[in-house]
Amino acid sequence: MITMDDIIREGHPTLRKVAEEVPFPISEETKQLGKEMMEFLVNSQDPEIAEKYDLRAGVGLAAPQLDISKRILAVHIPSLDPEESDEPVLSTIMVNPKILSHSVQTACLADGEGCLSVDREVPGYVPRASRITISYYDLDGNKHKERLRNYPAIVVQHEMDHLNGVMFYDHINEENPFELDENTSLLS
Known part of the structure; x- marks a missing residue:
């Protein structure tokens, strides 16, 4: 089981490296890694498990954060309205994800990113781009193409940055951290 002790922190050189493509067929070891990454996210969002194992809640995790320089990430965004539906907004493991296109309009989280x-x-x-179209492979090697917007798009871009050695704060305007241009909408 992945815990916070397995997650490397800023300053570690792996977080600044461009991760390697995952070769096909996908190895059992890589499949296991993807499943464990997803398990961490689900556990981190469960108050009892999170408290028991001292996990910080997360909606995304990239392999480089585990000191594994591979292009694989997991995203688990729970339902935004649990009374309406238990279904997660987005819950997937992406192998070798690529952004095919993105909107000119940008969006950012009102509370910033963590x-x-x-x-x-x-x-x-x-x-970040408010809308993206991405392609990726699942753990069975099937190719997917998806359009994402707003919060899910932001989460996936954050995780994909990890695959390219980019940290979220690299995008913050150093001169004026809370400056927005007319193309950027604020998401609460």
Whole structure:
């Protein structure tokens, strides 16, 4: 089981490397890694399990955060309205994801972004494309193409940045961390 002790923190060189493509067929070891990453996210969102194992809640995790320089990430965004549906907004493991296209319009989270590899608050807006079209492979090697918008798009872009050695705070305007241009909408 992955715990916070397995997650490397900012300053570790692996977080600044471009991760390697996952070769096909996908190895059993890589499949297991993907499943464990998803299990961590689900566990981190369960109050009892999170407290028992001292897990910080996360909606995304990339292999480089585990000091494994492979292009694989897991995303588990729970239902935004549990009374309406228990179904997660997005719950998937992506192997070799690629952004095929993105909107000119950008969006950012009103509260800023956080990261399991960053143990401090970093104030500022992180502008990202508000809509993206991505392709990726699942653990069985099947290719998928999806359109994402707003929060799920932001989460996936955050995780894909980890595959390219980019940290979320690299996107924050150093001069004016809370500056927004007319193309950027604020998501609460």
